[in-house]
Every structure is written in C-alpha cells, then in structure tokens.
Amino acid sequence: MIKLDSRLKALLSEIVGPIVADVGCDHGKLSVEALIGDYAEKVIAVDISPLSLNKTIELANEKGVSQRIDCRVSNGFETITESLDTAVIAGLGGYEIKDILSKKVPDIKRLVICPHQNTAVARKAINEFGYGAVRDYVVKSGSKFYQIIVAEKGLMPYSQKELRFGKNLPKSKDFDDMIISRKKVLEDRFAGKEIPEGEMLNEYEELVAICSR
Template identity: 30%
Template sequence: MELSRRLYAVASLVTEGASVADVGTDHGYIPIYLMQQNIASKVIALDINGGPLERARMHIIGYNLKGQIETRLSDGLSAVKPGEVDTMIAAGMGGGLVIKILEDGREVVKSLKACILQPQSEVWRVRRYLLDHHMDIIDEDMVEEDGKYYPMMRVIHGESPRYTECEYIFGKRLLEKRNPVLEKFLHRELEIREGVFKELSHHVDSEGAKMRMTQIRRDMMIISRALGYYCIHPNL
C-alpha cells in the first residue's frame, strides 16, 4: 500500500504494537498500511457512512487482510468500547468535528494511550481544547501535498507546558523543531497578508478597510513571531 504524503505522515505517528481505531477511515488506507508494515497489532476501521466503509472493506479484502482489520459503522467512537484499543486516529476532517469526536467519545478517549489527530481546519481550536482537557501534544509534523499544508499531532494524557498565542496557532512542537514545511507555510502566509495590506492601503477612506488592515497587521505580527523561532542559532 502506497500512502499519500499526508497519510504516511499520520501513520508515522503511530507507535509499533499499537491497537488502533481509525475514525473516518474512508478508503481504509491507513489501517491497511499499519497492518502491512506490522506497525499495529490490531486495527478497527470506523466510518459514519456505509458507502466509504464498504469501500474500505473491499480494499481490505483486496489486500488479503480480511480478518485482520475489522470494519464498524460508527459515529465517531460510538462503536468502540473503553479499553478496546490504545490509540485513535482522526485525520482529514475539520477541527470542530475532531473536537466533537473527542468530546462525545470522552470515556473511550480516557482509556487511550494516544490520539493521532490531523484536523483540516481550526487547528488552533483543537490545540486549545486538548490543553484545556489535560492532554499534551508531544509531537507534531507538517507536510505539503498538492499545494496544501497539513499539520498533525500525537497527543497523550498529561499536563502540557504553557503556550504562547503563536504556538497555539502554528504548533509549539513544530516551532521548537523548526519544521521546514511550517517555515515555508509561514513565509507564504506573510507574503499573502503583505499583498492584501498593500491593496487595502489604497482604500484608507473606508472604515471597513481600516478595520481589515488592523487585523492583518496583527496577523503579520504573530507570523513574524513564529518566524523568529527559525532565527535562533542551534548552538546558542
């Protein structure tokens, strides 16, 4: 099984021997890869929709993994019992949905050793939710695929260090590691905002333009703070 760059990065956050619930499995690619590579000891592929789950089931059969990967129709973690698995994956969905899955399935989440999360939006909201609920983001990665940027994280139970605003938005672990993909993303975001700011500066008579410029100026300041992590000499 050849995974996309995004899915490969997600799968790489799973530790060897883990028992895994893949929420929103879609085609079942991650469960298949985890079993093929002998990374997971057990995988349950979950999806709320019957169509994607059937596609996953057919792919599992096609890779001769029937009996090794179980498929379940499930709204989030609803079809998983506490203690059945020690790791969950929620990848390729909005941040609000990731939070809902964690909240609705909190009894299962309490029994997990780790959560592998790859929200497609509102990543800062996910980070804040996790830290507010005594979960620590111990590792993060970010990949670029087809011009889009995908952050992902490995989370365990425990108290986390304090976060600054830019660390909530862009990822404390990514910034600490000086992740090169994040650096590219930050430069792109700064360039976009500089262009919008310049365009708006031609319309300073508009109250709406002034308000927008104030917000963009603040955004640029936060991005610049994040880029400051990349200016620290590694030997200092």
C-alpha cells in the same frame, strides 16, 4: 504496500500498536497500510458514512487484511469500548474533532490528529480533553501544508501563542515554508494596504513574530 502521500506516510509513522482506531477512515489507506506494515495488530476503522466505510472494507479485502480489521459505522468513538494504543483522527475539521473528543471516548494512550482546517480549535480541544502534544509539526504534501499533532495524557497544554501554528516540534523546513507561504498570502491579499484589526491582523502579527525568531 499501498502508495501513500507524504501526509499519510507521516501519520502512519506515528502509529504505535497493537490496537489502533482510525476515526473517519474513508478510503482506508491508513488503516490497511498500518496492518500491512505491522504498525498495528488490529485496526478498528470507523466512519460516520456507510459509503465511506465501504471503501475501507473493499481495500482491506483486496489487500488480504480483513481478518485483522473491524469496520464500524460510528460517529466518532461512539461504538468503540476497547482501550486503544493509538487513535488517529485525520482529515476532519477542528470543530468536528472537538465534538468527537467531547463525547464518549475510550481509554487512549496516543492521539494522532491532522485537522484539515481550524487547527487551533483542535489543539484547544486536545488540551481540554486532558492531553498535551509530544510532537506537533508540519508536512507538505503536493502544494498543501498539513499540521500533525501527536498527544498523550497529562502533558503540558499549549501556550496561547502555540495554538494557531503549533510547536514546530521537531523543527522542520516544511513549518518555515508554511509560515512564509501564509504570510505572503495575507500580504498579497491586502497588497500594501493595512490589514484591518481582527483575527486576520492577529494572525499576520503572529506570522511576523515567528519569522523574526
């Protein structure tokens, strides 16, 4: 078994096989543990960087799963033609995820997304791609909060209000903690002064509304 932090553990728990792609696999922990733990029969692990992909290849060799992993240098899904039961895109930004989903994409049953920034852009892109969220929740790992989105074809799109912070589905204490922590960051930054009109104020008003629910 590979030691995973709580973000990677949550991502692993969302994987449904048999055929899984890990886009932006990098260190390869998710791809390799999906095979060790039998979440997947076969993993197609891709990365745009040959150096990053090498880390996955080495880990797969070390853990004895290289027969079941297909490692490819690939920009997004460009080298993947197989139908996928689950495709994971984690640790990339919302704009990169949007770009990947707007290009050539194979048939995918279940999309698991964990953007490291610009999550609202990723949520919009998922909807534009024709998918809707079945789960959308927050996981705390160390001192950081991560938003995890699981989407399937043809489901309800996000409302405007859900784009920034998601659906809190299933409800979690980590979501509440993320909201409180982000609200405090904005309050500390403006230290009693009014927040100027614009994106920051919109975000702050959303945080206040969520806290008062």
